[in-house]
Amino acid sequence: MKYNIKHLLCGTMACLALSSCSSFLDESPDSELTNENWGSGGKDNATEYTTASQMEQLLTGAYGDFANEFWQLDLYIMNDAQADNAYAGEPKDQTMQIDELRISASNGSVKRDWGYLYSHISKANTIIEWIPKIKDSALTEQRRNEISGEAHFMRAICYFYLVRIYGDVPLITQYIPEISLGNIDEIYPLLYPEKETVENIYTQIVSDLEYSEANVTDYSTNKFKISKAFVRLILAQVYATKDGFSNTDWNKVKQYSQAVVQDTRYGMLDNYNDLFAVAETPSNGVLPSVNLVNEHSKESIFEVDYNSWTTLGNWAAQMFYGIDWKKFNTPSQDLYKAFTSAGDVVRRDASIMFGDVTGKWTDKYWPSNKYPYCYKLRSQEAGNIVLFRLPEAILLLAEAENELGNLNEAKNQINKVRARAELANTTATSKDNMRLAIENENRFEFAFEGKRWMDLKRRNRFKQVMQSCTDHQSEFASRISDEKLIWPIPQSELDLNANLTQNPGY
Numbered sequence: 001m002k003y004n005i006k007h008l009l010c011g012t013m014a015c016l017a018l019s020s021c022s023s024f025l026d027e028s029p030d031s032e033l034t035n036e037n038w039g040s041g042g043k044d045n046a047t048e049y050t051t052a053s054q055m056e057q058l059l060t061g062a063y064g065d066f067a068n069e070f071w072q073l074d075l076y077i078m079n080d081a082q083a084d085n086a087y088a089g090e091p092k093d094q095t096m097q098i099d100e101l102r103i104s105a106s107n108g109s110v111k112r113d114w115g116y117l118y119s120h121i122s123k124a125n126t127i128i129e130w131i132p133k134i135k136d137s138a139l140t141e142q143r144r145n146e147i148s149g150e151a152h153f154m155r156a157i158c159y160f161y162l163v164r165i166y167g168d169v170p171l172i173t174q175y176i177p178e179i180s181l182g183n184i185d186e187i188y189p190l191l192y193p194e195k196e197t198v199e200n201i202y203t204q205i206v207s208d209l210e211y212s213e214a215n216v217t218d219y220s221t222n223k224f225k226i227s228k229a230f231v232r233l234i235l236a237q238v239y240a241t242k243d244g245f246s247n248t249d250w251n252k253v254k255q256y257s258q259a260v261v262q263d264t265r266y267g268m269l270d271n272y273n274d275l276f277a278v279a280e281t282p283s284n285g286v287l288p289s290v291n292l293v294n295e296h297s298k299e300s301i302f303e304v305d306y307n308s309w310t311t312l313g314n315w316a317a318q319m320f321y322g323i324d325w326k327k328f329n330t331p332s333q334d335l336y337k338a339f340t341s342a343g344d345v346v347r348r349d350a351s352i353m354f355g356d357v358t359g360k361w362t363d364k365y366w367p368s369n370k371y372p373y374c375y376k377l378r379s380q381e382a383g384n385i386v387l388f389r390l391p392e393a394i395l396l397l398a399e400a401e402n403e404l405g406n407l408n409e410a411k412n413q414i415n416k417v418r419a420r421a422e423l424a425n426t427t428a429t430s431k432d433n434m435r436l437a438i439e440n441e442n443r444f445e446f447a448f449e450g451k452r453w454m455d456l457k458r459r460n461r462f463k464q465v466m467q468s469c470t471d472h473q474s475e476f477a478s479r480i481s482d483e484k485l486i487w488p489i490p491q492s493e494l495d496l497n498a499n500l501t502q503n504p505g506y
Contacts, residue, residue, distance in 0.1 A: 045177060051131045057132075057483065059147055062123040063224065064312065066304050069117040070161075071387065072316035073328070074109050075450035076374075078165070083330050083452040083462070084469045085413045085443070089330040101466075101479040105488035105506050106411035113165065114490050121172060125159070127151035129175030149215030150226045156207055156208035163201045163454065164241070164454055166241070167486040167503055171196035171204060186261040194499045195489075202242040204378075209235050214379045219265055220384045223296045223386075224305035229263055232256040232386060233301055234382070236396050241458045252399035260301070260393035261413070268390055268420055274301065275386065280378045285323030285355065289381035301393075303386040314385060317377035318446070326361045331372040333365055334471035335447060344444050351376060351447045374448040391417050391428055391445050395438055401435045410434050413443055421445075435459075457485055481505060 049055065053292070065071075073098070080086040081099045097103045103110065129147045162169045170193040179187050210495035213231045220227050236256035260266065269275060280288035296303065306314035319328050328499055331352045339348035353375035358368040366372060377385065387435075398413035415425045416435060421444070430435040442455050456462040462485060466477040483505030494500050 028055070050134065052134060052136045052138065052143070052194065052211060055127065055131055055134055055139065055147055057126050058123065059150060062120065062127065062151065064456075065116070065120040065123065066224075067312050067314075070113050070121075071304065072138075072385070073319050074113050076320070076448060077109070078089040078327055079450045080448055080451040083456060083463060083472065084473050085335045085447050086332050087472065089328045090326045095327075095328060097253055099473075101473075101476040101484065105491035105502065107488075110487055111490040111492050114162075114493065115138075115221070117162050118172070118303070121155050121158045122176065124151040124155040125173065125175045128155070143293050145215040146217055151213040152208040153212040153216065153226045153231055156205045156212065159201055159205050159208075160234065160238060160241075161362050163198055163205075164457070165487050166489060168195040168196065168197055168498075169201065170203055173204065192499050193499045196492040197503065204236065205238055206235070209238065213488055215313065219263075222305070223298060223300040223303045224384075226302070229260045229266060229393075230302045230364075230388060232259045233237060233393050233396075236260070236393065240396060240399070243269075245458065245460050248403070249405040250400045253396055254404065256307070257396040257400060258309075265298070266301065266390050268394075268416070269294060269297055269299050270420070272346050272420055275389070276350060276376045276378055278383060280379075282321070282378075284505075285321075287317050287321055287380045287383075288378050289377060289383075291382050292379065292384050297388045299384050301390060303384045303388075306384055307382055309493055313381045314377070314383050315380065315383060317380045317383060320374040323355070323357055323360050326357075326363075327373060329374050330363065330366065332473070334469050334470045334473070335443075336372065337470065338440075339444060340369050341342065342423075342440070344423060346423075347444050347447070349358070375456045376448050387450075392451075395442055395445070399438050402431055402438065405431075405436060410438075416437060417441055417445055423498060480504075481484075 043226060049058070052380060077088075077095060077098055077296065081088050082096065082101070084302070088095040094108045097107050098109065128148060128151045131151070132143055134144070159169075172190065172193060174190060176187060176190050177183065208233055212226070213235070216226050216231060218228050233256070235255050239252040239256065243249065274294050277293040278288060279291050279293055280290050282288070295305075297489055304312070304314075308311050321327060322479070336348065338354060339345070339351075351374070353373045354370050355373060357371045358367045360368070362368055363371060377383065394413050394416055398410045399415065401407075402410035407428075411426055411428070411434075414434075416430075418424070418426060418441065426434070426437050428437040439459060439461065443452060445454070446455075456465055463477065463480040466480060468472055468474070469477070484501070488503050488506035489500055494502060
């Protein structure tokens with residue numbers, strides 16, 4: 001008997017079955033099942049994990065997903081070029097669609113980001129499934145709990161991004177074993193699930209994060225490790241997002257952001273530029289391959305630890321700086337003018353580097369002899385990327401205090417961030433003024449760090465800000481509707497899964 005299921009193994013969800021059980025530890029299973037694929041007694045040769053070492057390897061592989069294309073490239077394009085911080089830059093239609101707010105279901109970024117995030121979830125589900133079953137005495141109970149907590153966090157943060165990008169999405173919390181003739185009826189609905197509501201997805205996110213907070217390590221000087229501060233920061237962000245701005249539980253936001261801010265093991269570096277500094281400068285438009293001067297600093301809550309092309313290399317820097325081709329995310333005139341108008345020279349000059357690209361390419365908005373680059377990623381290959389840092393918690397705490405009616409405490413928090421940028425204390429004197437001050441502070445503090453689009457959406461401010469933008473983005477603001485505040489479900493997924501439905505407006 002021969003049962004061909006190749007058609008099951010070509011979609012993202014089906015690939016999760018492969019990635020969940022076929023890591024770098026194992027050979028990929030055959031996509032065509034026959035009786036010959038089975039072991040003795042008619043049982044299939046399913047993967048089994050039995051050792052502490054295997055669990056550590058699975059966890060290392062899951063951490064490696066923080067270095068994939070979603071985190072090294074697409075996160076910045078979707079948040080900065082889709083908002084008012086940058087233009088698409090390199091004129092590739094896939095990117096121009098995002099910049100010009102006309103994204104389609106067949107867009108390559110729409111497809112690959114869905115795939116990257118679900119692949120990471122699959123790896124987390126595998127760990128969560130197997131870690132309780134490991135009887136190896138080398139796996140202590142404390143380490144077992146830590147690994148499980150880290151996996152729960154990875155699943156949660158991936159769903160947090162999925163739900164903000166795509167809205168209702170499938171909620172997969174089960175390990176998907178290898179497909180065999182004996183389990184195909186059981187596995188089929190796992191590979192082709194329906195969408196779950198945003199509300200239920202957030203319920204799962206909070207549950208995973210609460211579990212993670214109770215089990216991950218308290219603190220680590222290695223910032224490429226999930227710690228309680230990282231979990232609490234994401235909990236604060238989740239509570240600030242999940243119920244809509246007007247229904248936010250600001251006491252929860254305060255609880256979790258304050259826990260991070262009051263942890264004295266973290267603190268801001270004295271100089272803003274030191275966050276991104278490297279010991280060498282670009283030569284002939286090529287970035288150096290060196291470490292950050294201050295990698296794993298006290299300000300970093302989570303950073304990806306890059307070291308070499310042979311292990312884990314930072315290629316993202318080359319996507320935003322260089323003269324070999326026109327780069328992604330050209331800083332916008334609107335952002336540069338906003339920095340200058342606010343007197344925020346420190347953060348402006350740390351965020352934007354000008355160069356001469358005469359004879360290389362031309363640009364509609366900038367002269368060739370003074371062409372701007374995003375300049376927060378200054379080293380290729382070995383330069384770490386700090387994905388989350390302390391001021392996110394400080395500004396969330398300021399926001400919570402403001403919404404809870406504690407204006408003076410909100411001022412105290414925002415002024416910490418402004419002082420480091422060599423700016424005077426905020427002049428905000430009302431709740432509404434402070435809201436805008438915090439919004440602007442987030443823009444200037446985290447320009448080109450992949451935050452802007454999601455921050456504006458959370459505040460219900462995206463359309464208004466884009467309409468008032470002084471730059472080319474205002475031309476496309478008329479395309480923004482409530483429906484277009486999320487991306488479409490990838491067309492490739494709809495083609496393979498009849499249980500999925502497209503988001504309204506696409």
